[in-house]
């Protein structure tokens with residue numbers, strides 16, 4: 001399993017967590033009315049799920065695969081944007 005493949009798997013988990021978070025907020029909103037507790041729980045879920053993102057660093061230069069410059073993107077880089085290392089090798 002390469003770093004890139006692991007990072008892609010993480011990206012899919014994040015998409016799933018995002019869908020679950022949105023569904024949670026919508027369902028609670030429908031059943032109990034507007035709830036900031038449900039919203040907070042959804043945010044916590046996303047933050048916890050995303051904490052793993054920090055593990056996906058380039059083995060050569062340590063740059064995170066999810067960063068493009070100063071921006072964080074949902075999908076990982078296959079080629080390190082700093083040193084050009086192939087993260088899928």
Ligand SMILES: [Zn+2]
Pocket residue numbers: 058059060061062063080081082083084085
């Ligand atoms: Zn690198």
